[in-house]
Amino acid sequence: xxxxxxxxxxxxxxxxxxxxxxxxxxxxxxxxxxxxxxxxxxxxxxxxxxxxxxxxxxxxxxxxxxxxxxxxxxxxxxxxxxxxxxxxxxxxxxxxxxxxxxxxxxxxxxxxxxxxxxxxxxxxxxxxxxxxxxxxxxxxxxxxxxxxxxxxxxxxxxxxxxxxxxxxxxxxxxxxxxxxxxxxxxxxxxxxxxxxxxxxxxxxxxxxxxx
Numbered sequence: 174x175x176x177x178x179x180x181x182x183x184x185x186x187x188x189x190x191x192x193x194x195x196x197x198x199x200x201x202x203x204x205x206x207x208x209x210x211x212x213x214x215x216x217x218x219x220x221x222x223x224x225x226x227x228x229x230x231x232x233x234x235x236x237x238x239x240x241x242x243x244x245x246x247x248x249x250x251x252x253x254x255x256x257x258x259x260x261x262x263x264x265x266x267x268x269x270x271x272x273x274x275x276x277x278x279x280x281x282x283x284x285x286x287x288x289x290x291x292x293x294x295x296x297x298x299x300x301x302x303x304x305x306x307x308x309x310x311x312x313x314x315x316x317x318x319x320x321x322x323x324x325x326x327x328x329x330x331x332x333x334x335x336x337x338x339x340x341x342x343x344x345x346x347x348x349x350x351x352x353x354x355x356x357x358x359x360x361x362x363x364x365x366x367x368x369x370x371x372x373x374x375x376x377x378x379x380x381x382x383x384x
Contacts, residue, residue, distance in 0.1 A: 174362035175204035176244045178376050179369040181343060182209055182222070192220050194230045200373065201242035206270075208337075208369045209235060211259075212251040218258050222251065232259075236266045245270040247292075247312075247337060247369065256283045263289065274312045274337075278303050292337060295325075310335030310365075316344055319351050323358040330365055340370040348372070352379055 183196025184203060190196045192209060197220065200207050210222040211232050218232035219225055232248070239246045248259065250273050263271055273284055274292040284291045285307050293308040295301075297320040302311055311329045313336055315321065329336050338355070341348045348370070355361045355368070361380035370376050 174380060175373075175377055176206050177362055177364055177367050178205050178373045179208040179245070179247050179337065179367050180205040180373040181340075181369050181371050183207060184373060192222060192230075194234075197230055197235050198238055201238045201244045203373075204242065204244065205373045205377075206245040206247070206367065207235065207239060208247040208249060210249045210251050211255070213255055213258065218255065218262065233262055233265075236262055236269055236271070239271070240266045240269045243268075243270075245272075245367070247271075247367070248273045250274065250276040250280065253277065253280055256280065256287050256289060259284070260287050260289050272309055292335070295321075305332075305334075308334065310337060312337050312339070314339045315341065318346075319354075323354055323360060326360060326366065327358070335365045335367065337367040337369055340368055340372070340376070342371050343369065352376070356380060 180200035182191035184200040185191050185196040209220050211218050212221055214225045219229040220235060221229045248271060259273060272290040272292050281291060281304055290309045292310040292312040293302040293305055294312045296314040296316060311334050326336050341351055360366045368376055
């Protein structure tokens, strides 16, 4: 069940630790998947949400950690033109469970053409998922409210898609109601339902105790 929990920017306690080497190494060591941000810098792919300042961990290093631990990685694309470099890293880690998301529609087309696993995005502002048929899954977000029901998640699952759910605390809202809804619907801890959260330990305990 732990591998269905995506530790948002690694396993950290303080905001300053997000996307650091320690946080990105600790999450897979503890059995959690990772969601992290990737952009290019001087010809290589690095982990950085904002403009890089130097010393950032490379995507290759993160892929190594996740491959060894056997946990998934969700790659949040922060720049255009990275599809070929991403594919090269994934090709060098054939057993890695990885997917990319959050690129523009033209970029998503390029990723799909190159055979890179991708999730399409759905939110209250993007109700119709683009390029849905060829997407491996759906990145399900809710910026201002828990606008969707479990029925929508189950519909995506019924179409053979994985679903990665953004936990509300990422948008500074309480997560309890959503977690309870997932639990009550029997969706917590499923391999095809991923939860991206700032609280991986709490999520693991919640779904383990209530499953």
